[in-house]
Amino acid sequence: MVGDVYLIADAPVLRGRRFGNLVLAASNVGLPAAELTRRAAADPFPARGVHGDLAVLVAGARPITDATAELSSVPPPGVFGP
Numbered sequence: 074m075v076g077d078v079y080l081i082a083d084a085p086v087l088r089g090r091r092f093g094n095l096v097l098a099a100s101n102v103g104l105p106a107a108e109l110t111r112r113a114a115a116d117p118f119p120a121r122g123v124h125g126d127l128a129v130l131v132a133g134a135r136p137i138t139d140a141t142a143e144l145s146s147v148p149p150p151g152v153f154g155p
Contacts, residue, residue: 076100076102078127079104079122081120081122083119
């Protein structure tokens with residue numbers, strides 16, 4: 074089965090410069106990448122999309138399992154407001 078994936082996130086989050094969420098869309102059929110890109114960019118909080126082969130983005134990262142999970146690092150003071 075061939076699928077399609079699309080990742081949406083704030084640009085600094087994708088670069089690893091800021092904490093934030095990633096949204097991953099996946100389907101067994103093609104996703105409307107151009108439409109997703111347009112809508113993510115037009116959002117009140119614009120985001121970027123990565124479409125297709127995400128191997129470049131994960132760059133050999135290993136999956137996290139319950140056995141290897143660690144607590145997230147604490148964000149710097151002031152990241153989420155005063």
